[in-house]
Amino acid sequence: MWMRILKGLGAALLVTVTGVAVFALLMQWLRPTEAVVRIVNQVLKLISVGVGVYVAVGKGCEGGLLKGALVGLLYMAVGVGVYALLSGQGAPVSAYLADLGMGIAGGGIVGMLLSNM
Secondary structure, eight states, X not given: OHHHHHHHHHHHHHXXXXXXXXXXXXXXXXXXXXXXXXXXXHHHHHHHHHHXXXXXXXXXXXXXXXXXXXXXXXXXXXXXXXXXXXXXXXXXXXXXXXXXXXXXXXXXXHHHHHHTO
């Protein structure tokens, strides 16, 4: 079970790194507003969690809700930790908790859907 969770986490992180690199290149030409950057950031997180849960759970496997929520939690925890270390800034605790909650909810929902396919 743990190896699948770690593979899912790795897949989610790979999607994030790839997505951030592509978006950084696009930003040179598109010049998005700060609001657009925030939206793309949240969408990228959800897509990454979805891909990670797909890798960890697959179609029709049991325990999709729990595995998906765990992948989402671990992914967001890594993201929050990396952001805090790299930025040197502290976001409000509520922002960190919101990210963790989004990861748990998004991962759990995707895991539940996948396990029922």
